[in-house]
Amino acid sequence: MAAVAFLHTRPPFQGDASGSSARTVNSATQTTGAIGRKLQGEMMTLLIYLAGWIIFIGGVAWGLTALHVAQHVIAIVAVILFGIAVITGATRARNRDRS
Template sequence: MSLGIYLVGYLILIGGVTYGMHLAHIPQHWIVVVDLVLVGAAILTGVTSTRQKDPS
């Protein structure tokens, strides 16, 4: 799998979560916190899933 595919998927997820939180009238600072956590999870998941194994 490509890192780009993971990141595009997570960007769609983050956009949907952000929009839902906005519609639920959640304060903006909490939306930013959740977005930062999701971006971190996206990077960790994408890198660990697409990383090549180191040669022995």
């Protein structure tokens, strides 16, 4: 019973008298949310793009294996294609999400 009386005697947190701290927190949260959504969109675009490239690289590697190409050559081709995928994916994701 004493704990309940103590809870009722404490005033709720109000921030400062003008209430500007509540508005500041709200606008900061909204800005962070917008930035987070933009970054999430860019990451999603990049991940989808890279997933397509990985499937393509797998197909090329499978084709080279079927042609009895040496494994070290296949690995070199795969690394080069993956590098191209990262560079073009980052460029395209950045340009696409700006508009």
